[in-house]
Amino acid sequence: MHIIESGNVAAATGVKLARTEVIAAYPITPQTPLTEKLSELVDSGKMKAEYIPVESEHSALAVCIAASSAGSRAFTATSANGLLYMSEQIHWAAGARLPIVMCVVNRGIGAPWTVWNDHQDAISQRDAGWIQLYACDHQQIIDTVIQAFHIAETVRIPVMVCYDGYLLSHTYMPFEIPEQDAVDAFLPKFSPSYFLDPKNPANLNTVTLPDIRPDVRGNMAPGYMEIRNNLHTDMRKTISVVEEMDRKYQKTVGRGGNPLIEKYRCEDADFIAVCLGSLSYQLRDVVDTLRGEGIKTGVAGIRLYRPFPDKTVAAEFVNAKGLIVFEKALSYGNQGALYSDIKSALYRNDNRPFVHNYILGLGGREIKTPDLLHAFRISCTDFRKIGDDPQWIGLKL
Template identity: 50%
Template sequence: MADVRILTGNEAAALGVKLCRPNVVAAYPITPQSQLAEILSRYVEGGEMRAEYVRVEGEHSALTVCISASTVGARTFTATSSNGLLYMHEQLHWAAGSRLPVVMCVVNRGVGAPWSIFNDQQDSLAQRDTGWIQLYCRDNQEIIDTIIQAYWIAESLYIPVMVCYDGFVLSHTMMPVDIPDAEEVRGFLPPYKAHTLLTPEAPRTINSVLFPWRRPNPEGVLCDGYMEMRYKLQAAMTRAHGVIQKANDDFAGVFGRDHGGLVWKYRCEDAELVFSGMGSIANEATVAADLLREEGIPAGVAGVRTYRPFPREEAAEALRSAKALVVLQKGLSYGYEGCLTSDLKAALYGTPLRIPVVDVVAGLGGRDVKAREIADAGRDAWKDLQAGKQGNRSLWLNCYTGEDHAG
């Protein structure tokens, strides 16, 4: 019989981690991730989870512990939010460059300054180029399921994975969650095998200085230079498209839940007005699409679940019937536009689809975004389209921009 419980996102994440049986957990508490770190600590203390919980003085050390443990063959987990994630930044590059399959939950929160404990996705968006895979969850069920898939993906590719979910909106909100069976998870997720096991019997120097050129070692093997090593990461990221989809499909085969792999679609087949977004805001957009459909506007949602590697083909395919695109996002590249807007525009380049794109920055620092407000933004885009306006637009939803704030 199914084991369905009413859980917060953090509780669902903790159970997901426990099911994956990590050997080492190192996390430093930060709002809104704290509950996750506390529950995992309790699991270890109470003997429910046979892992080493390493107490650290900050997030940089938390990830460093995971990097070290992963190097000697341990399955590892960490979690953080906001400025904690920024504090890890250097080690994010180090984990990806070392090709270590660390899995981390990022409980999305706005970054300071000014301080905010509330939700947006600027924290993980700002880590886009560190070489980590980024998966964004819509609800608490997807969190627990995605963590299990994340280990499968990370350990297949030797690329670390961030499982991102919205602070408070998901982390502290209770929902029914179907808990996967422990034995079935054991069958789905094989034990972690390190690509190179560092042991006292086989000493190695890892990540010593690589020169710009390739260089033969004393055995005559022409060792890769820095650039070849970086290319290997990019090549693995390219392979990741198929691996992420396979993890999704195999998981669906065993557990009966399909979260869409790289891009999920809602009423997209004939949609002419398409919303896109990541995480809970994209889920909210499905309600907006329903509202617009009632008015006769053919709306749908193409949600991005995998942000890196970016699902270029899948996104373009999901937008096939679109005549206008409204991108909702809780983070931006200052001085340009929402990160997801730029990526989706790039995905459409070279395709026959030449449609107006509305760049919507919304929900920063926890500002509420209601389905009817998303519907309003969609309706405006639809009216522009009917009026023959083809240009792209940017707007800050629910934000006072009426006066010149410059200076």
């Protein structure tokens, strides 16, 4: 069924179709319509789930951590400072290997206060051990939310589904809602191999020592470092799991095809713009214009940001002359996070393209298509002008 609705409603609909059992959330702009919708679905009886209106984001993720540990499918959503307030729990959920799904409705971080979109919130949590998927339209939001549960439960790693605040969360777009039967065929029931159970008691997340240690039967159990290595190893395996889930989703629901990177006119492109989220759509217009000028350009929207599909990046961009990374976040005092990741991935190639970095749209600063066009054109035609330092687009003072 096709409907025209907001990105937040697309996310809520995905959560409902995934038969989520426990939802906990604390309101923060621009996430609020998502949790309001879920409250309405649960309160009206249209969705069979426990909705827990907690007193903070820290507690929202605590509820999900505990519910998931007790064997239930759990969901939360937040933005910006709410995500940062969760930070301790974000790391905990990953270390405890809990397949929680969280929508991060991307918003800039205070101070000073801003409620508008950029990516600094999710990027600041990129090293926590969560899978990060970025959606660039409403269809991708609902499809990615549904897939996220399957990915998370397959590798026992939590997933953030990130989408742009206001630009996607509050805008209305047509999208297709998958049939419940198709979703059920895609997503099996959550049945963890262990959970909190008095009949089979276990002490979860206990204190570990620096070294490995025998259990009561004399068998060596992993120490902190082995447990963390398992997380990293499984994160690397997740790249192929994301591809596999995309294939399965295509078969059962009928959509997909770009699990890691969504490309637009990249096949013969000399210069490729790289970005996260809805910006890739705006860049498509720029690419079309530049193509009209005879400059062979394309856009690559990174869908899977963590684990980073570095080998795919290196292989996909092996023939490009230049990559231009447009980013709504940065590592202050250094450069854009995605820019660093792209350069690092390309290091394995013998012929490396130049890579430029543009920082833009922080705190919702309007991203004007002519500005994008101007920057992209300079990078393609006069690339030596641009150094390694990130260039800021849209500064007015």
